[in-house]
Amino acid sequence: MTVRVYTKPVCKQCDLTKNALDKAGIAYEVEDLTEEGNLNAAKELGHMSAPVVVVGEESWSGFRPDLINELAKRIEDNA
Template sequence: MTQKTIIVYSKPNCMQCNFTKKYLEDKGISYEVKDIFESEEALNEVKELGFSSVPVISIEGHEAFNGFRPDLLDQLA
């Protein structure tokens, strides 16, 4: 089974971002972080996905979602 790419769009001092990353780590799920403060490209990607706040979680082949959503994150395990 091929592992899908998971991207967590984040920013510094974002509690929901930190909760999301910790939750994924605790479940042993690998992911890539794109910081919208460090990368204008990442910020534009978030806007293109239709969101104005982070965290935004983008999973290859699935609809992106935002916020700390354990119910949706559990579906990745």
Template sequence: MIEPLTVYTLPNCMQCTMTTRALDAAGLPYSVIDLTTDERASDLMQQFSYTSAPVVVTRVVSCSGFRPDWIAKIAALRDHPSLASK
């Protein structure tokens, strides 16, 4: 099973909403961090040169913006035998 993703968001962000809806539809677990209320998270995103929200982070990769293609790939990996045993 895939570990929960972290989604860094902004209020009233359409791409953020579309991303969390796509993650819900794919059945992927995630936690949300609001970049306007978490200064440490905001600093981290700036440090990694992300300039737009949402930013979706897994244990090993991350992406920015609404990326349904990326969400589909993560969902396809969810039940992969090599991940299911971990």
């Protein structure tokens, strides 16, 4: 399962999200929203604030520790 995090520089919620994913042991790929095409990709998912976390067909925006914990549990259950 690929986890992709769209972030921007100097973003507290982005940093909190990446730290929570690291703490939960969840591997992820970072996409910089300031790079061409990434902002449009996040907007096409219907999100207007950073970070945007994409897991398969599911996505959310903002710092969501509840969803990160749920994702960690799902990954653990499938291991």
